[in-house]
Amino acid sequence: MAQHAKYVEDVATAMSIRFNNYGNAMKAAGEDVTICSFGEAYFDIPLYPFDTLPYPELYHYSDSRGLIGLRQKLASYYHTQYGVPVDAASEIVVTAGSKIAVHMAFMALLEPGDEVVVPEPAWVSYSEQVRLCHGNPIMVPRSVPLSDLGSWVTPRTRALVICSPHNPTGKVFSRDEIRQLHKVAKEHGLYLIADEAYSDFVTDDPFVSCGVDDPEKEHTIICNTMSKNYGMSGFRIGYVISNATFMSQLLKISQHLMTCPATMLEMYLERHFDDILEITKPQIRELLERRAALGRYMDEIGLRRDPGTGTFYFFVNIEDSSLGSEEFCLRLLSENKVVAVPGVGYGRSCDSFVRVGMGTESMDRAKAALRAILALIQETRRPGADPALQVTPAYMRGIEDMVVADGEAAGAEAVEAVEDYGVV
Numbered sequence: 001m002a003q004h005a006k007y008v009e010d011v012a013t014a015m016s017i018r019f020n021n022y023g024n025a026m027k028a029a030g031e032d033v034t035i036c037s038f039g040e041a042y043f044d045i046p047l048y049p050f051d052t053l054p055y056p057e058l059y060h061y062s063d064s065r066g067l068i069g070l071r072q073k074l075a076s077y078y079h080t081q082y083g084v085p086v087d088a089a090s091e092i093v094v095t096a097g098s099k100i101a102v103h104m105a106f107m108a109l110l111e112p113g114d115e116v117v118v119p120e121p122a123w124v125s126y127s128e129q130v131r132l133c134h135g136n137p138i139m140v141p142r143s144v145p146l147s148d149l150g151s152w153v154t155p156r157t158r159a160l161v162i163c164s165p166h167n168p169t170g171k172v173f174s175r176d177e178i179r180q181l182h183k184v185a186k187e188h189g190l191y192l193i194a195d196e197a198y199s200d201f202v203t204d205d206p207f208v209s210c211g212v213d214d215p216e217k218e219h220t221i222i223c224n225t226m227s228k229n230y231g232m233s234g235f236r237i238g239y240v241i242s243n244a245t246f247m248s249q250l251l252k253i254s255q256h257l258m259t260c261p262a263t264m265l266e267m268y269l270e271r272h273f274d275d276i277l278e279i280t281k282p283q284i285r286e287l288l289e290r291r292a293a294l295g296r297y298m299d300e301i302g303l304r305r306d307p308g309t310g311t312f313y314f315f316v317n318i319e320d321s322s323l324g325s326e327e328f329c330l331r332l333l334s335e336n337k338v339v340a341v342p343g344v345g346y347g348r349s350c351d352s353f354v355r356v357g358m359g360t361e362s363m364d365r366a367k368a369a370l371r372a373i374l375a376l377i378q379e380t381r382r383p384g385a386d387p388a389l390q391v392t393p394a395y396m397r398g399i400e401d402m403v404v405a406d407g408e409a410a411g412a413e414a415v416e417a418v419e420d421y422g423v424v
């Protein structure tokens with residue numbers, strides 16, 4: 001067989017996509033699977049007519065920075081909502097989703113062997129994208145406080161990457177924390193890459209864009225997307241914001257990789273930008289209320305998680321189980337038909353966690369999924385585990401509901417089904 005690049009072989013599959021695929025395969029085979037692995041929320045959004053969009057322009061390439069009208073809307077949104085001035089002509093490039101936006105930022109920054117400091121838990125793609133750019137991701141274990149990040153910087157470091165509001169914990173970085181990060185970036189001449197994909201998914205803790213303390217964006221690169229705040233991941237529209245000099249470098253990469261995002265979808269978003277926001281904003285609020293209610297439910301049944309109030313994720317602590325997070329999630333899938341994402345996908349120091357997303361399931365099903373996680377922790381309890389994690393009356397009621405709902409045979413059937421798909 002002809003050769004492929006060795007370094008790509010060493011790049012890990014995206015853990016979240018891998019587990020989504022398992023869930024989708026079981027669903028396609030008619031199983032009733034509770035999917036808590038999806039990285040998006042399902043909103044109710046109308047479909048506006050496409051046949052009123054500018055014709056025949058929609059058939060053709062747009063400006064490689066993205067349609068100026070859409071850039072103006074995005075720039076003005078960052079200014080009015082988040083207090084970051086953005087020049088639509090020179091400081092923003094629209095991309096095909098923000099995954100490639102983050103990747104192109106790494107491409108524009110890294111020489112082979114350069115380092116990026118990545119605090120764990122870290123979104124699954126940062127480390128692999130840095131590797132794909134021939135750089136070294138310096139993974140900082142979750143026990144290291146933010147104030148110590150500077151000690152992980154070396155002469156090869158080019159950037160720090162953070163995500164706020166945070167996937168997978170829901171943590172929203174405070175103004176003080178962002179100032180600390182800027183200080184490190186400034187002191188060492190680095191860029192702070194701020195992945196702000198969930199910027200509107202906040203309640204109690206206000207969202208502070210990393211651009212606020214660096215309005216000239218001298219050492220800030222912001223990546224954002226329509227996938228989460230607008231609930232339109234299928235459109236694959238994201239964007240990058242930084243200073244004009246950096247953006248002119250990134251633009252060359254974008255021109256060689258994709259020319260421009262899909263013109264028709266840019267036009268659609270430009271035209272319906274405000275209508276869609278008006279429709280999705282209340283749904284984001286509802287989802288966050290549901291998240292808070294589920295957090296209270298977790299407290300009630302005795303399931304621990306990392307602190308956080310934003311996004312639609314929980315990073316659930318499974319350290320009382322003797323299983324690693326991958327095995328835990330495979331068993332959860334096969335025995336309970338619940339899909340969650342193994343914490344180890346977010347860094348080696350996160351193997352005692354699983355990510356549970358609540359963006360696509362009803363309250364009752366999400367609660368049942370949380371009970372199933374707790375049940376599996378109990379079942380696989382390691383000796384000497386925290387006695388605080390005891391069966392509470394609320395938990396017992398939940399288990400009884402589950403048995404009534406699913407029947408005792410359901411677990412065994414699911415194992416068979418999962419084995420059939422080659423999952424385990």
Ligand SMILES: Cc1ncc(COP(=O)(O)O)c(C=O)c1O
Nearest residue numbers: 039097098099123167197225227
């Ligand atoms: C933190 C974070 N950044 C970036 C992305 C990429 O989103 P998209 O490429 O759909 O814009 C995701 C999606 O899961 C994410 O969770």
